[in-house]
Amino acid sequence: MSVIEKAADITASSIGLQKAEERETLLDLANVSLSFGGVKAINNISFDIKRGEVRAIIGPNGAGKTSMLNVINGFYQPQEGVITFRGSQRRSMKPHLAVSHGIARTFQNVALFKGMSTLDNIMAGRTTRMKRNMFWQILYYGPAQREEIAHRRKVEEIIDFLEIAHIRSTPVGKLPYGLQKRVELARALAMEPDLLLLDEPMAGMNLEEKEDMSRFIIDVNEQLGTTIALIEHDIGVVMDLSDRVVVLDYGRKIADGSPEEVQKNQDVIDAYLGVSH
Amino acid sequence: MFYRVSGQFKTSYESDMALFPVKQDAILLAFILALFYVAFPMMASEFTYKALLVPVLIYALAAMGLNILTGYAGQLSLGTAGFMGVGAYACYKITSIFPEVNIVVALLLSGCFSAAVGVAFGLPSLRIKGFYLAIATLAAQFFLVWLFEKWAWLYNFNASGAIEVKGHEFFGLVITGPNAAPITQYYFVLVCVTVVSFAMINITRGRFGRVWKAVRDMDIAAELVGINLMRAKLSAFAVSSYVVGIAGALLVFFWKGAAEPNLFDIPLSFKVLFIAIIGGLGSIIGNFLGALLIVALPVLLNLLPGVLGLEINSATLEHINVMIVGALIVFFLIVEPHGLARLWALIREKLIIWPFPH
Numbered sequence: 001m002s003v004i005e006k007a008a009d010i011t012a013s014s015i016g017l018q019k020a021e022e023r024e025t026l027l028d029l030a031n032v033s034l035s036f037g038g039v040k041a042i043n044n045i046s047f048d049i050k051r052g053e054v055r056a057i058i059g060p061n062g063a064g065k066t067s068m069l070n071v072i073n074g075f076y077q078p079q080e081g082v083i084t085f086r087g088s089q090r091r092s093m094k095p096h097l098a099v100s101h102g103i104a105r106t107f108q109n110v111a112l113f114k115g116m117s118t119l120d121n122i123m124a125g126r127t128t129r130m131k132r133n134m135f136w137q138i139l140y141y142g143p144a145q146r147e148e149i150a151h152r153r154k155v156e157e158i159i160d161f162l163e164i165a166h167i168r169s170t171p172v173g174k175l176p177y178g179l180q181k182r183v184e185l186a187r188a189l190a191m192e193p194d195l196l197l198l199d200e201p202m203a204g205m206n207l208e209e210k211e212d213m214s215r216f217i218i219d220v221n222e223q224l225g226t227t228i229a230l231i232e233h234d235i236g237v238v239m240d241l242s243d244r245v246v247v248l249d250y251g252r253k254i255a256d257g258s259p260e261e262v263q264k265n266q267d268v269i270d271a272y273l274g275v276s277h
Numbered sequence: 278m279f280y281r282v283s284g285q286f287k288t289s290y291e292s293d294m295a296l297f298p299v300k301q302d303a304i305l306l307a308f309i310l311a312l313f314y315v316a317f318p319m320m321a322s323e324f325t326y327k328a329l330l331v332p333v334l335i336y337a338l339a340a341m342g343l344n345i346l347t348g349y350a351g352q353l354s355l356g357t358a359g360f361m362g363v364g365a366y367a368c369y370k371i372t373s374i375f376p377e378v379n380i381v382v383a384l385l386l387s388g389c390f391s392a393a394v395g396v397a398f399g400l401p402s403l404r405i406k407g408f409y410l411a412i413a414t415l416a417a418q419f420f421l422v423w424l425f426e427k428w429a430w431l432y433n434f435n436a437s438g439a440i441e442v443k444g445h446e447f448f449g450l451v452i453t454g455p456n457a458a459p460i461t462q463y464y465f466v467l468v469c470v471t472v473v474s475f476a477m478i479n480i481t482r483g484r485f486g487r488v489w490k491a492v493r494d495m496d497i498a499a500e501l502v503g504i505n506l507m508r509a510k511l512s513a514f515a516v517s518s519y520v521v522g523i524a525g526a527l528l529v530f531f532w533k534g535a536a537e538p539n540l541f542d543i544p545l546s547f548k549v550l551f552i553a554i555i556g557g558l559g560s561i562i563g564n565f566l567g568a569l570l571i572v573a574l575p576v577l578l579n580l581l582p583g584v585l586g587l588e589i590n591s592a593t594l595e596h597i598n599v600m601i602v603g604a605l606i607v608f609f610l611i612v613e614p615h616g617l618a619r620l621w622a623l624i625r626e627k628l629i630i631w632p633f634p635h
Contacts, residue, residue, distance in 0.1 A: 075501070097503075111495050116491070124499075127487065140483060148294065
């Protein structure tokens with residue numbers, strides 16, 4: 001590596017770090033441990049996510065990445081540790097409350113409502129914000145309809161944003177995989193989260209679809225200001241998209257820092273490529 | 278050609294979300310309503326009311342209730358007849374304890390009783406799914422029929438063990454009991470079914486419909502979009518049992534006139550379930566199509582030889598009848614496993630572009 005490239009690298013990474021340090025902390029995990037019987041899925045991990053950043057969580061298969069997301073949104077209850085989100089501490093939370101706390105997520109395997117149209121799927125993301133009770137719903141016309149239209153307007157903005165207007169009324173089961181992933185992102189955005197958890201948003205996509213998805217993730221982060229925690233196996237994508245990266249292996253944190261730092265870390269290289277004993 | 282949608286533009290979300298985004302659908306429904314409200318009563322005999330029109334409406338209503346639970350919320354239930362029984366017995370007790378209560382009020386209240394029982398037996402759904410839940414609701418079925426038999430207070434200590442509906446007046450008109458005119462009973466049931474149908478259409482196209490369908494399609498994802506699974510499932514049980522209970526009360530008060538506990542035994546549950554499945558799970562219109570096929574068709578087939586002037590003895594006719602209806606059920610399920618409602622949706626799509634191929 002030439003001297004000039006090295007210098008450029010160092011400046012880039014230090015700028016990235018500076019940017020991150022100035023921001024307030026949105027989510028802080030302190031000494032979190034999660035085990036299933038004898039298996040330690042997450043072993044004493046601490047890291048934070050700052051408001052407005054794209055934070056990547058990477059690691060080899062079985063490193064505990066998805067478990068980490070499940071701890072953050074309350075789907076798993078960690079045995080030890082404290083989670084501080086937007087300044088309030090908790091260890092356990094009911095998963096359906098995650099949305100009202102401002103955490104939304106997408107899934108590794110697409111978890112859409114297959115029998116419903118794209119529009120209904122995204123509208124389902126607005127459920128917690130809709131308040132009209134059974135009585136008004138049965139009457140439909142009047143308050144329930146006004147509420148429905150107000151939320152429909154918001155959902156249509158998201159549909160425009162993610163360019164899925166043409167599949168608005170298609171049942172999602174009929175959509176190709178790449179579009180299903182995009183609808184799932186739309187559903188998560190409909191919850192207007194502070195923190196968006198993306199579990200392998202680009203798994204199984206071709207190059208063009210990956211480029212589209214990357215563009216949407218950047219747009220969401222920059223235009224909507226949403227903080228993003230991202231699990232992804234495509235290292236190229238991770239390096240380009242994320243501000244900071246945390247690397248897990250066998251439930252332990254082995255590195256944390258800017259993409260460039262992490263890339264050079266010997267432990268990370270060992271974890272990915274293996275070491276000779 | 279008849280279903281051309283070109284030229285019908287949507288300029289607001291309101292018009293896009295309207296009940297009938299396509300004008301022809303509204304015309305078709307108006308036509309069907311006119312048939313039921315005007316044309317049928319003009320030519321119907323007492324037999325037509327008692328054997329065809331009223332049963333079809335009541336069975337469609339019961340299937341609609343079950344469809345909320347099984348078709349929309351994805352919770353399989355075999356206890357439908359039991360919940361119908363709760364509605365019927367509750368209505369009977371309410372009208373015998375408070376004879377001066379308006380029959381509409383009694384109906385609405387009896388729905389509340391079956392909703393409460395439905396919620397109680399829906400509690401296992403929080404832990405178990407699919408066939409296992411079906412078995413749990415089957416327990417409800419057997420328990421409730423046993424209760425109707427053993428708890429003499431329910432049938433006012435009647436020696437026969439049956440409930441007999443006395444005459445009730447509705448604003449001066451006799452609408453129940455032996456003296457009621459079939460046409461008034463028919464209109465009463467028709468209005469009830471129309472009102473409940475529109476209520477169910479409204480509830481299923483709004484927030485509750487989406488919540489139920491989300492739970493049906495993927496409960497884990499539903500939980501993580503912020504849906505409280507417990508409330509979603511129990512609300513489906515409540516609404517479903519409410520409608521089923523009203524159907525049960527109508528069944529006894531406006532059709533049979535009297536009922537023994539074994540009326541609400543498991544064959545009735547299966548019949549309603551078949552109507553919902555063949556009509557189409559997850560649709561409202563399907564319940565009516567299913568009821569026409571399973572309830573009305575056998576009656577019509579029985580009449581056919583008489584109309585054609587053929588002499589067939591009644592036992593043979595009964596056998597042929599069962600064979601034809603059974604074959605038709607198999608045929609429809611092969612052609613469209615998702616039920617008659619889906620079949621109609623496909624035909625409608627074809628009609629919209631007909632006579633062009635695309």
